Amino acid sequence: MRKEFKEAVQEAKRLNFQIDDSAHNFDHTESVVGLALKITKEYSEVDPDLIQVAGWWHDIGRIRNNEEHERVSAEIARDFLEKMKVEREVCEKVYNAIVFHRWSMSPETIEGEIIRDADKLDFISIKRWAFCLEDNNMKVLNDISIRLPRLRDELLHLEISRKIYDEKINIFNKFIEKSNHKNLYHLKSKILNYEK
Secondary structure (H helix, E strand, C coil), X not given: CCHHHHHHHHHHHHHHCCCCCCCCCHHHHHHHHHHHHHHHCCCCCCCHHHHXXXXXXXXXXXXXXXXXXXXXXXXXXXXXXXXXXXXXXHHHHHHHHHCCCCCCCCCCCHHHHHHHHHHHHHHHCHHHHHHHHHCCCHHHHHHHHHHHHHHHHHHCCCHHHHHHHHHHHHHHHHHHHHCCCHHHHHHHHHHHHXXX
């Protein structure tokens, strides 16, 4: 990985610890990066180092503006890379990989599709659900559970993302079935019934 990208990743990791949200914490971002790199293996034209940078920066805007965090994250990442003297074209690729990652948005680049799908695949992350349950972050879990029935066939854009979903969904469902967490009780049937 080039020096500027390494520095960008280190800065994003540092900033991730400032995000005060159990659903969008360091572990979520690390998971998104891992999923994005897994997806990227299917696309030889995509630079995995650029994907790593975009993945680590995708939620940094939550520090400043939660409602438009995608745009803010993309701008902060682009500005940081520009200060590092990274080529304008690369800065724009990172910007475009981040700016449209909300579930209701449609990315304009393959890098954007990868980051968005990786972010949405983390809807079925056991670690993310455990953090949110521990933190009593039920609004986020309720919002995610509403989207779960649409996740595989409507929200994920890439075929490889659907394959990853298929690999992970049974493990996720077993976690939900076995969980006795009091806050999960009212969501359990909604989450599990959509799969049947």
